[in-house]
Amino acid sequence: MTKNISSPMTHRIEGEGRTLVLERVFNAPHSLVFQAFSQEEHLKRWFSPKGWSLPVSNFDFRPGGKWHYCMKCTDESQEYYGNESWGITTYEEIVEPERIVYVDSFSDPEGNIVEGLPTTKVTMTFIEQEGKTKLISSAEYVSAEALKQVMDMGMLQGVAQTWDKLASLLEELQTK
Numbered sequence: 001m002t003k004n005i006s007s008p009m010t011h012r013i014e015g016e017g018r019t020l021v022l023e024r025v026f027n028a029p030h031s032l033v034f035q036a037f038s039q040e041e042h043l044k045r046w047f048s049p050k051g052w053s054l055p056v057s058n059f060d061f062r063p064g065g066k067w068h069y070c071m072k073c074t075d076e077s078q079e080y081y082g083n084e085s086w087g088i089t090t091y092e093e094i095v096e097p098e099r100i101v102y103v104d105s106f107s108d109p110e111g112n113i114v115e116g117l118p119t120t121k122v123t124m125t126f127i128e129q130e131g132k133t134k135l136i137s138s139a140e141y142v143s144a145e146a147l148k149q150v151m152d153m154g155m156l157q158g159v160a161q162t163w164d165k166l167a168s169l170l171e172e173l174q175t176k
Helices: 030-038 040-046 144-152 155-175
Strands: 010-014 019-026 052-059 066-073 084-095 099-106 120-129 132-140
Touching (some): 019 144, 030 099, 030 120, 030 155, 040 052, 144 155
Antiparallel strands (some): 010 019, 019 132, 066 084, 099 120
């Protein structure tokens, strides 16, 4: 199943319903898109849905390194205004500018993984296509139920909005 969301992102579910594959083409070279994922000053500007910010970011981008972050809803018109969503990413493999493999988990403010919420193994692939980048995110969950749980949380809409912010940042970085 392939679907368009609010942006030109497509998704499909594979692997017995346990793997979510997201794809989008960005109008920027893959080295720049990779930088947007690998440099904290860029992540702080785009890594959150519309109306959310990234007030906390402790970033160690290397195999074995961790990124502990907090997304906070800053839009008073949203029902989640003031809420925080904490996460922790552990980087397993980095091949610049082609691939990032990491495990992403919900966490508490101290960086402890929250039990009962899904952990995801993600492979981000950056493919150069005539000056543009096809970004493929393959997220593997322990079960189809775990994937359904994050889908029910609005994950697709959140990623689409986040990637829209990424597209805007990439455009801005190329016009400087």
